[in-house]
Amino acid sequence: xxxxxxxxxxxxxxxxxxxxxxxxxxxxxxxxxxxxxxxxxxxxxxxxxxxxxxxxxxxxxxxxxxxxxxxxxxxxxxxxxxxxxxxxxxxxxxxxxxxxxxxxxxxxxxxxxxxxxxxxxxxxxxxxxxxxxxxxxxxxxxxxxxxxxxxxxxxxxxxxxxxxxxxxxxxxxxxxxxxxxxxxxxxxxxxxxxxxxxxxxxxxxxxxxxxxxxxxxxxx
Amino acid sequence: xxxxxxxxxxxxxxxxxxxxxxxxxxxxxxxxxxxxxxxxxxxxxxxxxxxxxxxxxxxxxxxxxxxxxxxxxxxxxxxxxxxxxxxxxxxxxxxxxxxxxxxxxxxxxxxxxxxxxxxxxxxxxxxxxxxxxxxxxxxxxxxxxxxxxxxxxxxxxxxxxxxxxxxxxxxxxxxxxxxxxxxxxxxxxxxxxxxxxxxxxxxxxxxxxxxxxxxxxxxxxxxxxxxxxxxxxxxxxxxxxxxxxxxxxxxxxxxxxxxxxxxxxxxxxxxxxxxxxxxxxxx
Numbered sequence: 001x002x003x004x005x006x007x008x009x010x011x012x013x014x015x016x017x018x019x020x021x022x023x024x025x026x027x028x029x030x031x032x033x034x035x036x037x038x039x040x041x042x043x044x045x046x047x048x049x050x051x052x053x054x055x056x057x058x059x060x061x062x063x064x065x066x067x068x069x070x071x072x073x074x075x076x077x078x079x080x081x082x083x084x085x086x087x088x089x090x091x092x093x094x095x096x097x098x099x100x101x102x103x104x105x106x107x108x109x110x111x112x113x114x115x116x117x118x119x120x121x122x123x124x125x126x127x128x129x130x131x132x133x134x135x136x137x138x139x140x141x142x143x144x145x146x147x148x149x150x151x152x153x154x155x156x157x158x159x160x161x162x163x164x165x166x167x168x169x170x171x172x173x174x175x176x177x178x179x180x181x182x183x184x185x186x187x188x189x190x191x192x193x194x195x196x197x198x199x200x201x202x203x204x205x206x207x208x209x210x211x212x213x214x215x216x217x218x219x220x
Numbered sequence: 221x222x223x224x225x226x227x228x229x230x231x232x233x234x235x236x237x238x239x240x241x242x243x244x245x246x247x248x249x250x251x252x253x254x255x256x257x258x259x260x261x262x263x264x265x266x267x268x269x270x271x272x273x274x275x276x277x278x279x280x281x282x283x284x285x286x287x288x289x290x291x292x293x294x295x296x297x298x299x300x301x302x303x304x305x306x307x308x309x310x311x312x313x314x315x316x317x318x319x320x321x322x323x324x325x326x327x328x329x330x331x332x333x334x335x336x337x338x339x340x341x342x343x344x345x346x347x348x349x350x351x352x353x354x355x356x357x358x359x360x361x362x363x364x365x366x367x368x369x370x371x372x373x374x375x376x377x378x379x380x381x382x383x384x385x386x387x388x389x390x391x392x393x394x395x396x397x398x399x400x401x402x403x404x405x406x407x408x409x410x411x412x413x414x415x416x417x418x419x420x421x422x423x424x425x426x427x428x429x430x431x432x433x434x435x436x437x438x439x440x441x442x443x444x445x446x447x448x449x450x451x452x453x454x455x456x457x458x459x460x461x462x463x464x465x466x467x468x469x470x471x472x473x474x475x476x477x478x479x480x481x482x483x484x485x486x487x488x489x490x491x492x493x494x495x496x497x498x499x500x501x502x503x
Contacts, residue, residue, distance in 0.1 A: 048421070070426050078423035088418045105424035153423065 001025060002047060002157065002190075007056035007065075009042055016042045018212040019056070024190065026156055029183045029204030032192045038209045040192035044159050047190065048080050049073050061156060078106055081150025085162035087142050089134040089149075095121070096130040099149045106153065120152040124178060140171035147178060157188040164198065176202060236440060239404035239492075243444025243485050244451075246397035251452040251481050253386045259471050264379055268344035273337040273367040274305075275356050281333060285361055292359045293335055298343035298352040302335045310334065332363065346373045394488060397444075401492025402499075405437050409500045430497050437493020438486050445485020449478040 002024040009017040016039040024030055034040050045051040046058055049068055058065040063076045089098050099120055103113045121127045124144040134142050143163060150158055160179060164172035180202065183189045189204075200206070206217040277289060286304065293302045305313070310331035311322045322329055343352050349372055356365045409416070419429050452473075461468035 050421075074420075074423045074425045076423075077421060082421050084421075088414065088421075090415065090418075101418075102422040105419055105422055105428050107428070149422070 001059075001061070002188075003059040004046070005057050005059075007046060007053035007058055009039070009046055009051055010054045015054075016212055017046070017209070017214065020046075020214045021056075022207075022214065024157070024188060024205075026188050027183070027186050028188050029180070029202070030188075030190045031202055031204050031206045032190065032209060032214075033196050033206065034192075034194065034209035036194050038194075039212055040194070040209055041161050043209060043214070044082075044161050044190065044192055047157075047159055048077055048082060078153050079156050081147075081153065081155040081158040083143070083146050083150050083158065083160040083163050085165040087134070087146050089142060089145060091133060091135050094131050094133060095126060095137070095145050098134060098145055099152050102149045102152050116152050116154075117148075120148040123151060123182075124148045138171070139167050140174060143167065143171075143175050144178065147175075147182075151182065151187075155187065157190060158182060160189065160191040162193055163191065164193065164195070172198065235404040235407045236436075239401045239437075239440045239489075240444045240447070242400040243397050243441050243488055244447045246393045246488070247445055247448035247481055247485050248451055249393045250390045250484070251448055251477075252455070253390045254477070255452065255456060255471065255473055257383065257386055258473065258477075260379065260382065262472075263470070264375055267371075267375060268341075271339060271344045271349070271367065271372065273339060273349075273353065273356065273365055275302075275335045275337060275359070275365045276332045276363045277334060278361055278363045279332055281361060286333075289359060289361045290335065293337060293356065296352065296355050298339050298348060298355075300338045300340045302337045305334045305336055307331055307333050344372070346376045397488050398492040398495065401437055401440060401489050402496040404440065405433050405493040405496035406500050408436060409433060409496065433497050434490060434493050437489040437496075439489070441485040441487065441489020441492070442482060443485070444489070445482035448485065449481040452481060453478050 002022070004020050004022045007017065007020045008015060020043070032040050032043055042051065046053065046065075047060060049058070049060070049063070049065060052065055060076060061079050063072050068076070090101070093101070096117055099117045100113050103116060108116075118127065118130075121130055124147050126141060126144050126148060129137060129141060134145060137145065147158075147160075147163070150160075158179070163179065164175050167175060176198065179189055179191060183204070191202075196208075206219075208215050208217055275289075275293065277286075281289070290302060290304065293299055307329050310333065311329050314320070314322050314331060322331060337356070339349065339352055343349060346369065349367060349369065353365050353367065353369075356362060416429055456471055456473050460471050
């Protein structure tokens with residue numbers, strides 16, 4: 001469960017998000033839209049405790065923004081899969097090693113890593129590409145690797161920041177279908193996108209950030 | 221973890237090589253200081269070990285008086301042993317040292333009987349020797365006490381200066397090594413910012429993020445330390461003979477010393493990388 005209560009976030013003296021109050025239940029699909037620079041990425045940072053609210057509080061999976069320690073932040077992030085627009089893949093490692101990395105940092109055993117990585121790559125349809133380097137893959141395939149890396153820890157929520165930002169419409173549709181399928185499997189998804197049309201085509205709770213204020217849009 | 225640490229070497233070859241070379245040179249200099257200090261100290265100790273005092277007695281001295289004086293000398297805190305030298309023995313010694321029979325030169329033996337005194341090790345410095353000298357001179361029946369006071373004072377003052385200079389230079393070089401290792405690790409951290417951020421976002425603990433950099437620093441230090449150890453060993457065991465066979469015969473360092481050079485390198489690397497990680501990975 002994610003609970004945000006009257007949270008405000010600022011960069012220096014500039015308030016980016018104001019008085020956000022929201023609850024997201026496990027298994028929900030939440031789409032957050034807004035113009036570039038509206039605070040969507042900051043909103044996601046708030047969820048994985050990459051930023052502390054200057055006012056109010058955030059509670060994710062039992063961890064509270066007011067009291068969370070550095071070690072607890074690491075544990076929290078293992079229960080959240082994060083998908084970045086810029087992929088953040090390591091070009092000097094294979095697809096397999098990139099996905100395995102998310103488990104290696106948790107100190108998982110080699111045998112478990114092998115099993116979970118192959119499973120996650122299977123889920124995103126990239127088992128056959130596991131020995132290749134990310135630079136040898138298309139943009140859509142690279143994004144699938146990022147999703148596999150986010151899934152490999154079996155998180156409760158998947159946080160996706162502009163997951164289709166750099167992709168062509170057809171590949172974007174594939175990625176969105178993949179995220180929908182993941183959500184159908186029971187995992188909560190919080191996706192930030194500037195593309196309102198894209199968000200409109202998806203099923204789930206839709207929200208918009210305008211002038212720092214998060215507003216829930218009526219269901220389609 | 222080790223792969224991450226070794227990747228630091230690959231990614232920043234030049235700065236890693238620079239750190240290894242710096243530690244190598246720093247430890248080589250420190251090691252040479254240590255070799256010089258240890259062997260100078262051995263030499264100084266051997267000089268101090270030869271320190272004797274000689275208490276010349278007033279004449280004539282009866283057997284009872286000799287016993288009393290010997291007892292009084294041995295009763296002094298700083299005296300290790302004392303050997304009586306009779307007038308005849310003194311004459312024999314004169315003949316050995318000067319090649320002349322004192323009786324033939326002067327028709328009589330003017331050499332007084334004496335006690336050759338070996339001070340305890342803790343009294344073989346100028347301050348304590350002066351105290352012991354005063355106590356021995358105060359014993360009734362003792363005329364004068366002589367020892368190589370000037371030599372002892374020179375040893376004390378010169379060695380203190382040499383040790384201070386060696387220590388200062390050693391610390392300066394060690395500090396430079398720590399700063400350079402720290403800088404190398406900073407470059408390595410900069411080169412890996414992207415990986416570090418990703419590590420944090422996928423749930424790596426602080427220790428997991430930091431440990432590869434600490435290991436990298438330790439490996440750099442270990443490598444520099446091993447190289448310095450080998451070169452010091454070569455210098456002590458093989459190069460000293462080129463300077464002089466006497467030096468080669470005198471100079472000696474235990475095997476543990478070379479292992480400690482490698483350990484010191486590892487420690488320098490760890491300190492440098494820890495400082496850098498603390499400073500540049502605080503967030």
